[in-house]
Amino acid sequence: MTTPQVDLVGAARAAGRGLGAFNVVLLEHAEGIVRGAEQAGLPVVLQISQNTAAYHGGFEPVALAGLALARAAEVPVLVHLDHAQSVDLVHAAVALGVPSVMFDGSALPYEENVATTRAVVEHCHAHGVRVEAELGEVGGKDGVHAPGVRTDPAEAAAFVEATGVDSLAVAVGTSHAMTTRDAAVDELLIGRIASTVAVPLVLHGSSGLDDAGLAGAVRAGMTKVNIATHLNALFTAAVRDALARPDLVDPRRYIGPGRSALAAEVARLLTLLHG
Numbered sequence: 001m002t003t004p005q006v007d008l009v010g011a012a013r014a015a016g017r018g019l020g021a022f023n024v025v026l027l028e029h030a031e032g033i034v035r036g037a038e039q040a041g042l043p044v045v046l047q048i049s050q051n052t053a054a055y056h057g058g059f060e061p062v063a064l065a066g067l068a069l070a071r072a073a074e075v076p077v078l079v080h081l082d083h084a085q086s087v088d089l090v091h092a093a094v095a096l097g098v099p100s101v102m103f104d105g106s107a108l109p110y111e112e113n114v115a116t117t118r119a120v121v122e123h124c125h126a127h128g129v130r131v132e133a134e135l136g137e138v139g140g141k142d143g144v145h146a147p148g149v150r151t152d153p154a155e156a157a158a159f160v161e162a163t164g165v166d167s168l169a170v171a172v173g174t175s176h177a178m179t180t181r182d183a184a185v186d187e188l189l190i191g192r193i194a195s196t197v198a199v200p201l202v203l204h205g206s207s208g209l210d211d212a213g214l215a216g217a218v219r220a221g222m223t224k225v226n227i228a229t230h231l232n233a234l235f236t237a238a239v240r241d242a243l244a245r246p247d248l249v250d251p252r253r254y255i256g257p258g259r260s261a262l263a264a265e266v267a268r269l270l271t272l273l274h275g
Helices: 004-015 027-040 050-055 059-072 087-096 110-126 153-163 187-196 211-220 229-242 251-274
Strands: 019-023 044-049 077-084 100-103 130-134 167-169 201-203 222-227
Touching: 004 019, 004 222, 019 027, 019 251, 027 044, 027 059, 027 229, 027 251, 044 050, 044 059, 050 059, 050 077, 059 077, 059 087, 077 087, 087 100, 087 110, 100 110, 110 130, 110 153, 153 167, 153 187, 187 201, 187 211, 211 222, 211 251, 222 229, 229 251
Parallel strands: 019 044, 019 222, 044 077, 077 100, 100 130, 130 167, 167 201, 201 222
Antiparallel strands: none
16 A cells, blocks of 8 residues: 555665664654754654663653654654564554554564564555564574674565565664674675565664765665664763763753754764765
């Protein structure tokens, strides 16, 4: 089922451009991501993970805030449920009006992952919601994106065909939660997967790539590029600097600089990925 949100990812793929996807932890993250996108004048994906929902005691408060920010934004903002391992959470997101979800069945046996993902896709597509999935586990979780593990293009194509997903996270050399930007991706493999798989590819763990690596991954065939840890590090550094002033007691005075630092980097990264 085609929606403006699906077209956002599809249009980026058709144009050979990257679409930045950034994770929300606090409301200030969401605000900074949207501000950065507006500064760049480019679309963005606002991601809310299952872990963030748990931190806030539920998905609804942070999701509704993200949807409100998206409606008010001056650029297209796609609100996305990230790494949902719970089918119930996916259904809750759909009921709230979230237009894009990632169902992460990567820890399941292959056939169970296929069957569960296919059922998720049927439910989501009936409501005009796009679905991202993952074949195997993403790095930082001792799975398919662990060092040396790579996605097989034929297996990826078969998974997409069997499930009907709208985009696929693949393993090409990155890993979640990296605090250094010294990872390297296999650009030849990205190209092989992109030419074999019929849907946009998603790069998880992109905080570990430097600027040249990010740009190279997009040129090779990546579309949606997820970045979280890198932005969290910049946010935290700005807050830490502000807290060096012993007279600060108003949280807005020290969290605000974190939001501003995040917005500036989002604008820069979106421009880089867009090419």
